[in-house]
Amino acid sequence: MDRTPKIRTYSSWYSTLFFMSSMVHSCSNIGVSAMYHTYISRPLFVEVDQIYHLACPASPIFYKYNSVKTIKTNVIGTLNMLGLAKRLRARILFTSTSEVYGDPLEHPQKETYWGNVNPIGVRSCYDEGKRMAETLMFDYYRQYGIEIRIARIFNTYGQRMNIDDGRVGSNFIAQAIRNEPLTVQLPGTQTRSVCYVSDLVDGLNQLMEGTDAGPINLGNPGEFTMKELAKAVQELINPEVQISEVENTPDDPPQRKPDITKAKEVLGWEPKVNLHEGIPLMEDDFRQRLGVPRT
Numbered sequence: 001m002d003r004t005p006k007i008r009t010y011s012s013w014y015s016t017l018f019f020m021s022s023m024v025h026s027c028s029n030i031g032v033s034a035m036y037h038t039y040i041s042r043p044l045f046v047e048v049d050q051i052y053h054l055a056c057p058a059s060p061i062f063y064k065y066n067s068v069k070t071i072k073t074n075v076i077g078t079l080n081m082l083g084l085a086k087r088l089r090a091r092i093l094f095t096s097t098s099e100v101y102g103d104p105l106e107h108p109q110k111e112t113y114w115g116n117v118n119p120i121g122v123r124s125c126y127d128e129g130k131r132m133a134e135t136l137m138f139d140y141y142r143q144y145g146i147e148i149r150i151a152r153i154f155n156t157y158g159q160r161m162n163i164d165d166g167r168v169g170s171n172f173i174a175q176a177i178r179n180e181p182l183t184v185q186l187p188g189t190q191t192r193s194v195c196y197v198s199d200l201v202d203g204l205n206q207l208m209e210g211t212d213a214g215p216i217n218l219g220n221p222g223e224f225t226m227k228e229l230a231k232a233v234q235e236l237i238n239p240e241v242q243i244s245e246v247e248n249t250p251d252d253p254p255q256r257k258p259d260i261t262k263a264k265e266v267l268g269w270e271p272k273v274n275l276h277e278g279i280p281l282m283e284d285d286f287r288q289r290l291g292v293p294r295t
């Protein structure tokens with residue numbers, strides 16, 4: 001008898017295809033297939049043992065494009081996934097975000113920090129949507145005993161990312177390859193801590209298989225300003241490319257850095273790929289898809 005586990009992943013088109021395709025890739029030796037459930041805000045009738053609820057889009061451009069759908073995905077979509085977990089008694093992992101900390105008054109951010117979030121801003125559909133989804137996860141755990149896992153993901157980059165995703169990593173790398181100016185949004189001193197996607201996928205799998213419900217921060221504590229990130233991409237990919245300063249969008253958090261003490265203690269997880277290793281890996285993938293070989 002074929003005892004190979006068969007895994008199916010479901011995603012709406014309005015979802016985080018980057019994580020889904022990365023997870024499918026990391027499990028390709030155990031028979032994974034991807035399917036699309038077009039309306040995350042409608043119930044999904046499948047038989048599964050574990051649910052990775054990765055929705056909604058994480059790129060600010062995409063989640064702001066249809067903010068009502070973003071919040072529906074976070075609230076109604078999470079209720080549907082929790083209903084599925086309840087019917088099947090399945091374990092469910094939800095990918096929350098560093099954005100639950102908003103404009104953080106604590107640095108670096110620990111899981112015990114409750115955040116400083118604008119409830120009525122243009123990013124609120126995402127920030128507050130993810131916060132509500134975390135609340136739903138814990139209410140289903142307390143009320144129905146559902147086995148939950150919550151990851152708070154800090155900025156992720158890497159292979160298979162949508163080239164036109166709009167986030168800083170994909171923008172800078174595509175711009176450097178195309179020899180277009182790297183667009184540093186003002187003031188450029190805002191910081192992010194970027195984690196390579198293979199590290200993140202390992203962290204998610206370890207969280208799912210572990211015993212702690214979370215929330216657990218998953219991210220790389222290496223912190224850079226956006227000007228420093230642009231310089232690193234310039235140095236590694238295209239020393240001739242220009243760096244330009246452009247307007248920013250409202251409520252951009254000025255700093256973000258995960259405290260990953262809990263991930264280390266509870267999961268034995270920490271990232272392995274640093275920025276200077278990750279950028280060339282992503283560059284290879286982007287060059288192949290853009291059809292621009294190294295010269």
Ligand SMILES: O=C(O)[C@H]1O[C@H](OP(=O)(O)OP(=O)(O)OC[C@H]2O[C@@H](n3ccc(=O)[nH]c3=O)[C@H](O)[C@@H]2O)[C@H](O)[C@@H](O)[C@@H]1O
Pocket residue numbers: 058059060097098099126153154155156166167168169171172183184185186190191192226248249252253
């Ligand atoms: O990548 C992620 O995982 C994160 O992406 C977004 O958060 P954000 O940090 O705002 O993502 P970006 O759009 O990549 O912006 C990061 C920083 O780069 C800057 N940026 C962005 C794009 C660009 O071309 N140039 C540039 O300087 C932005 O102003 C911001 O300060 C999501 O909102 C997060 O929840 C998610 O965790």
